[in-house]
Amino acid sequence: MDSNIELKNENILLSVSSEILKSITDKFSNRIKIIYDIHNRSKIMVEPESLVETAIFLRDNFGFDHVESASGTDYPKEEKIEINYHLGTYSNSDLLPYVLVLSTKVDREDPKSNSLINILPSVELFERETYEMLGVYFIGHPRNERFLLPEDWADIPPLRKDFRSKGR
Amino acid sequence: MSNLEEKIDEAKKLSMQIVKETEADRLMTLSVGPQHPGSGHFRFVIKVDGDYIVNVDPDPGYVHRGHEKMCEYRNYFQNLPQLERPALHDSSNILYSYCLAVEDLVGINVPRRGQFIRAIASELDRLVYTQYWLAIYGIFLGHSTMFMWPAGDRELIIDLFERFSGHRVTHCFSIPGGVRNDFPYNFKEKCLTQVNYFEKRLKEYEHIFYNNPLFRQRTEGVGILPKEDAIKLGVTGSVLRASGVPYDIRKVEPYDIYDEIDFKVQHMKTCDSFARSYIPYLDMIESCHIIRQLLDKIPESGDVRVKLQGNMKGPPGESFKRVESGRGALGYHIVSDGASRPYRVKISTPSFRNLIALSYLLVGSKLGDMPSIYWSLNYWPIEADR
Numbered sequence: 001m002d003s004n005i006e007l008k009n010e011n012i013l014l015s016v017s018s019e020i021l022k023s024i025t026d027k028f029s030n031r032i033k034i035i036y037d038i039h040n041r042s043k044i045m046v047e048p049e050s051l052v053e054t055a056i057f058l059r060d061n062f063g064f065d066h067v068e069s070a071s072g073t074d075y076p077k078e079e080k081i082e083i084n085y086h087l088g089t090y091s092n093s094d095l096l097p098y099v100l101v102l103s104t105k106v107d108r109e110d111p112k113s114n115s116l117i118n119i120l121p122s123v124e125l126f127e128r129e130t131y132e133m134l135g136v137y138f139i140g141h142p143r144n145e146r147f148l149l150p151e152d153w154a155d156i157p158p159l160r161k162d163f164r165s166k167g168r
Numbered sequence: 169m170s171n172l173e174e175k176i177d178e179a180k181k182l183s184m185q186i187v188k189e190t191e192a193d194r195l196m197t198l199s200v201g202p203q204h205p206g207s208g209h210f211r212f213v214i215k216v217d218g219d220y221i222v223n224v225d226p227d228p229g230y231v232h233r234g235h236e237k238m239c240e241y242r243n244y245f246q247n248l249p250q251l252e253r254p255a256l257h258d259s260s261n262i263l264y265s266y267c268l269a270v271e272d273l274v275g276i277n278v279p280r281r282g283q284f285i286r287a288i289a290s291e292l293d294r295l296v297y298t299q300y301w302l303a304i305y306g307i308f309l310g311h312s313t314m315f316m317w318p319a320g321d322r323e324l325i326i327d328l329f330e331r332f333s334g335h336r337v338t339h340c341f342s343i344p345g346g347v348r349n350d351f352p353y354n355f356k357e358k359c360l361t362q363v364n365y366f367e368k369r370l371k372e373y374e375h376i377f378y379n380n381p382l383f384r385q386r387t388e389g390v391g392i393l394p395k396e397d398a399i400k401l402g403v404t405g406s407v408l409r410a411s412g413v414p415y416d417i418r419k420v421e422p423y424d425i426y427d428e429i430d431f432k433v434q435h436m437k438t439c440d441s442f443a444r445s446y447i448p449y450l451d452m453i454e455s456c457h458i459i460r461q462l463l464d465k466i467p468e469s470g471d472v473r474v475k476l477q478g479n480m481k482g483p484p485g486e487s488f489k490r491v492e493s494g495r496g497a498l499g500y501h502i503v504s505d506g507a508s509r510p511y512r513v514k515i516s517t518p519s520f521r522n523l524i525a526l527s528y529l530l531v532g533s534k535l536g537d538m539p540s541i542y543w544s545l546n547y548w549p550i551e552a553d554r
Contacts, residue, residue: 040421041488066402068490069516073503086488086501086516090399090413097421099488122402125524133236148229148553158237159512165237 016094017042020062027057035103043101048113051104055085055119058100063092067116068099070126072134074161080105081134083113085123106136115141133159195222200538202230202549210549212526219534224527228520232553239513243479244270247510248340254517254551256337257300260286260293261493262551263342268423268489269500270344273482281470282346283424288359288462289333289341290491291455295366296325297494298448301546305445306377308539309386314377321369324362331355344480346473356463367456370449378446387442391529391541394439403525404518405496406451406546409435410443417492428465431458441537444544448494479508495519495546519552 021034021042031050035043046054058064064087073082085102089095106113115138116123130136131144135157138144146153156163194217201211209231215223235254239247251266252259264286271278278286299318306314326336332351333339341348377383393403398411408415416433418426434450436443482504490499496518503512522545529541 036485043486065399068402068497068499069488069501069514071501071512071514071516073512084501084514086499088402090408090415096415099490101488120402121400122521122524125520148232150229158234163237165234165241 017098020058020100023061024054024057028054035101040097041099041101043103046102046104048104048106051102052114052116052119054102055087055116058087058102059119062095063089064095064100065089065091065120066122067120067126070123070130072130072136072159074108074134074159075105076108076161078105079108081108081111081136083130083136085116085120087120111136112139113137114139117141133157135160194218208547208549210547210552214530214535214538216535219536221530221533221535221538224530226523226526228523228549228553230553231550235554236513236515239510241509243508244344244482244510245478245480247513248343249338251515252338252340254515254554255297255493255548256550258293258297258494259338259340260289260342261297261491262498263340264290264423265489265491265493265498265500266502267342267344268491269487269502270482272487272489273485273502273504274344274476274480275483276345276474276476278346278424278474279471280425281350281467282472284462284466285347285351285472286342287424287426287429288459288466289329289339289347291459291462292325292328292359294455294494295452296322296329298452299325301448301494301543301548302373302377305543308543309383311377311380311383314373317369317373317376321366324366328355328359328362331358343473345476346471348473350472356466359459359463363456363459367453370453370456373449378449384442386537386540387445387544388438388440390441390537391444391533391544392439393444393525393529395437397528398439398525401524401528403496403522405492405494405522406447407444407522407525407544408496409433410447411439412437417490417497421490423489423491425462425465429458429461431461441540441544444546448546451494481506481508482510493518495548495551496522515554517551517554519546519548520554522547523552 017037021037024032031047033045035045066088068086068088070085082103082105087100087102113136115127127138127141128143128147131138132147132149195215198214202209211227211230213225214221235250238250248263252263255262299322303315303318329339330336332355333341393411395412398408412435414433414435419433431454434447484504484506486503488499488501490497498518499516501514502510505511525545
């Protein structure tokens with residue numbers, strides 16, 4: 001009996017996630033790429049220009065109202081920095097366990113990306129941290145400045161791959 | 169006479185000049201922390217106008233140790249002891265989601281008995297953490313009995329940890345693939361005895377602390393965080409549930425065997441400091457129910473872990489897993505490039521997510537309400553700084 005209920009829920013979720021991905025691809029067609037769609041997790045890659053537009057679309061149509069996490073990953077070989085927003089929802093009861101990773105890749109030499117602070121206020125501290133740790137400048141964020149690191153920190157952003165910890 | 173009048177006039181003019189004050193004169197800047205016992209290892213700069221707080225600037229980072237960077241130099245198993253450091257007294261939970269993420273990445277199925285033992289350790293750690301937090305909350309609201317009682321009762325549960333893991337606080341018990349070792353002989357009875365005793369004590373906690381009129385006056389109606397703003401700010405755990413959103417990872421996305429366990433997601437609609445401090449208490453009661461069910465349902469025998477290679481390689485890809493820790497949703501985002509070390513580890517801690525609510529709640533409230541609001545956020549600076 002219990003297992004039946006679970007199966008139903010999973011089916012509903014899978015259909016919802018595919019529905020979301022389908023409507024996004026319908027709306028943004030070429031500008032969006034689906035990286036994976038596994039159980040309760042999906043990842044989409046957008047161009048930096050359409051990041052804000054996609055976030056607004058996801059918030060208004062599917063109720064993604066906060067970020068679970070936002071971070072960056074350095075890829076020196078591709079000369080890119082990937083920014084990931086793990087979007088979650090509290091208000092859409094169909095999607096409670098679902099996390100959608102909205103990601104974009106910016107240039108490593110001059111990393112700049114539009115801030116999502118006006119769409120999802122919960123990114124505020126995460127973006128500040130990403131600015132400090134990876135050196136990505138968030139356009140529209142009021143405080144791209146020192147946050148967790150010591151005040152006298154004078155080195156490259158520490159989560160870049162070319163930063164080496166002492167003794168390692 | 170005329171001379172004197174002139175002098176009085178001059179004095180009046182001068183005094184007018186002295187009394188005339190600017191806004192900058194009126195505001196006073198206070199730096200709270202980072203070595204102040206009332207803030208933990210965390211600094212925030214507040215500006216007060218008389219008794220009212222007009223501006224708050226949180227400045228975390230005093231205990232930042234770069235755990236995310238350290239992860240990139242160590243393999244998946246060497247990461248365990250250093251990853252439990254950010255939340256020492258909740259180490260089962262902070263490792264739980266790391267283990268889930270690694271298992272998801274590599275594709276490991278944990279044996280059923282291992283899953284139960286892991287869940288019991290996680291619930292016991294929730295009790296240990298909440299008691300520690302309650303002790304600090306009590307002493308900062310001037311209630312020294314509430315410092316003594318939980319701090320003493322916490323030892324009993326720490327003793328349980330010592331019995332089955334060999335360590336008191338940082339036990340590094342959950343590992344990818346299961347748990348380090350099985351429960352010792354006769355553990356079930358010991359654990360039940362402690363939990364039964366602790367449940368009795370919980371009633372006394374409520375009687376002496378939560379029903380105390382002084383405590384109620386200091387917390388009720390203080391630091392209101394409405395439901396809409398809680399959702400918008402993306403807060404989590406007891407802060408979110410105190411604002412009327414029944415969101416618990418154990419319920420909405422059950423991991424391991426939590427879908428077989430019957431428990432309530434405690435939430436309140438008053439949105440104030442009292443609700444935020446009462447939810448962890450209700451969670452402790454639920455934890456006791458959960459532990460009893462887990463001990464009842466645990467398989468009598470079986471493996472507790474899958475044997476894995478020490479320098480296990482993670483296939484290229486990424487995973488994001490969350491658990492409900494003592495403070496809220498704790499998630500790990502692990503990126504792997506196929507090596508035996510993770511390429512990138514991002515820890516999304518509940519304390520860091522709840523920090524955004526601090527300036528929201530403090531601005532406009534009285535300076536005297538600061539401890540009651542700050543500690544009700546269930547904030548743990550070391551975990552937020554990582």
